[in-house]
Amino acid sequence: MDKKLKETILNPILKGNPITVLILGICSSLAVTVQLKGALVMALSVIIVTGLSSLVCSLLRNSIPNRVRIIVQLVVVAMMVILVDQILKAGEGTYAIDKQLSVYIGLIITNCIVMGRIEAFALGNKPIPSLLDGLANGVGYGMILIIVAFFRELLGSGTLFGLRVLPAGYIPNNLVILPPFALILLGCIIWAHRAFDKDLQEK
Amino acid sequence: MNTNSNAYTVIYTTLVVVVVAAVLAFTAMKLKPAQSANAKAETLRQMMSAAQVKPTDELYATKNADILQLYADNIDRAFTVGLDGAENGTLSTEKARIELVDNLKPQNKAIKAGGEVTLPVYIFKSGITVVPVYGAGLWGPVWGYIAFQPDGKTIAGAYFDHESETPGLGAKIKDEAWFRESLIGETPDFSSENVFEIVKGGAPKDAEGHSLIDNQIDAITGATMTSKGLDAAIDTWLGAYAKYFGEGSCCEGEGEHDCENCEHHKAEEE
Numbered sequence: 001m002d003k004k005l006k007e008t009i010l011n012p013i014l015k016g017n018p019i020t021v022l023i024l025g026i027c028s029s030l031a032v033t034v035q036l037k038g039a040l041v042m043a044l045s046v047i048i049v050t051g052l053s054s055l056v057c058s059l060l061r062n063s064i065p066n067r068v069r070i071i072v073q074l075v076v077v078a079m080m081v082i083l084v085d086q087i088l089k090a091g092e093g094t095y096a097i098d099k100q101l102s103v104y105i106g107l108i109i110t111n112c113i114v115m116g117r118i119e120a121f122a123l124g125n126k127p128i129p130s131l132l133d134g135l136a137n138g139v140g141y142g143m144i145l146i147i148v149a150f151f152r153e154l155l156g157s158g159t160l161f162g163l164r165v166l167p168a169g170y171i172p173n174n175l176v177i178l179p180p181f182a183l184i185l186l187g188c189i190i191w192a193h194r195a196f197d198k199d200l201q202e203k
Numbered sequence: 204m205n206t207n208s209n210a211y212t213v214i215y216t217t218l219v220v221v222v223v224a225a226v227l228a229f230t231a232m233k234l235k236p237a238q239s240a241n242a243k244a245e246t247l248r249q250m251m252s253a254a255q256v257k258p259t260d261e262l263y264a265t266k267n268a269d270i271l272q273l274y275a276d277n278i279d280r281a282f283t284v285g286l287d288g289a290e291n292g293t294l295s296t297e298k299a300r301i302e303l304v305d306n307l308k309p310q311n312k313a314i315k316a317g318g319e320v321t322l323p324v325y326i327f328k329s330g331i332t333v334v335p336v337y338g339a340g341l342w343g344p345v346w347g348y349i350a351f352q353p354d355g356k357t358i359a360g361a362y363f364d365h366e367s368e369t370p371g372l373g374a375k376i377k378d379e380a381w382f383r384e385s386l387i388g389e390t391p392d393f394s395s396e397n398v399f400e401i402v403k404g405g406a407p408k409d410a411e412g413h414s415l416i417d418n419q420i421d422a423i424t425g426a427t428m429t430s431k432g433l434d435a436a437i438d439t440w441l442g443a444y445a446k447y448f449g450e451g452s453c454c455e456g457e458g459e460h461d462c463e464n465c466e467h468h469k470a471e472e473e
Contacts, residue, residue: 031370034371064215066206068215075219075223082227090238102366
């Protein structure tokens with residue numbers, strides 16, 4: 001694999017992680033991380049939306065009139081999000097999760113990561129790298145979502161994927177279930193990330 | 204080609220929107236049957252949870268097809284009633300064509316306007332009767348199913364759901380089992396304006412924590428508006444069923460001896 005492509009894939013997951021470095025998509029990462037199952041579905045949805053939207057916008061990049069490019073991007077992203085939502089609603093196993101995620105699936109449209117990657121990358125690059133860039137950014141986002149959800153479900157309910165892990169005597173910590181704790185946890189992850197990767201620290 | 208000319212821009216955006224609309228319309232049409240099957244199974248789960256057919260967790264772990272079968276096996280009959288308490292329609296309970304009144308919004312409007320209504324009543328083989336309630340929460344609709352014991356007075360169970368109440372606060376009407384279980388054993392007062400009350404600050408209780416007033420339960424902390432909305436929904440809907448439960452039910456079950464005094468029964472005989 002050539003170096004540039006490798007960079008495209010690895011950068012959003014590590015050095016340019018959308019949540020911990022760019023601080024994008026914070027809203028949904030606080031809202032849907034109470035349980036791992038919901039976080040996993042949300043992560044997969046975002047990966048699909050960012051990947052496919054970047055691919056489509058990259059295919060259209062030479063024909064989009066510059067003055068209305070944001071509107072065209074928005075239409076493409078909105079279409080992808082509605083498709084994902086409709087498919088989740090139709091699946092027997094995913095219907096309940098879609099109901100649980102409620103508005104947050106629809107709100108992927110407003111997730112800055114999606115529009116941000118189209119504007120910054122897909123409009124200036126070929127379809128395949130754009131697809132990979134979109135997918136990788138989705139993965140970078142989803143990864144953090146799952147780490148946060150892991151701790152919140154473990155400490156907040158004593159379960160993982162709905163299965164009891166901690167002994168029955170464990171008293172669930174209610175603070176962990178509330179959104180502010182996700183912000184604290186996110187802060188800790190950013191701290192760990194920056195301590196680990198010296199390049200991220202300001203001189 | 205000049206991609207910045209007005210004509211190009213207009214034609215291009217029109218094309219994009221038409222294509223996207225076509226794709227979405229096509230998927231919506233294709234997925235509609237699967238989605239409605241999910242929605243129907245969901246409604247049945249909620250009703251059967253209220254009717255105590257099986258524990259809620261077990262119902263949610265059951266596949267759609269088995270839920271339909273479970274309902275068909277347990278339901279005795281289903282029909283609709285008007286505000287006068289008289290039956291004005293039937294609902295099929297056969298597995299292949301189960302009929303439900305699951306769009307409660309138009310009925311809610313009709314109750315408030317005092318017009319013609321077809322309110323569903325589901326009677327299970329256990330003798331438990333399930334009726335829906337519907338109203339406005341804080342952010343969107345809230346609804347639920349309340350099950351009555353065969354005496355038509357005591358609540359046997361309940362299940363509440365919502366479209367977009369705040370997670371962790373208003374959403375507790377669905378998520379917290381204690382809330383729906385607190386209705387069990389209560390007896391709504393059909394003769395009053397406040398058929399049932401969800402009391403902010405806690406319903407009066409004795410030293411052991413038993414509710415002192417039969418038609419009051421605790422509201423949810425931090426969810427005043429949702430609690431109020433649900434309270435209003437229950438008042439409106441149980442109020443609409445008052446004639447059905449208040450006068451019709453004395454002729455059912457073991458209370459046969461009361462029948463001579465029952466207005467509803469007399470009216471039917473004449």
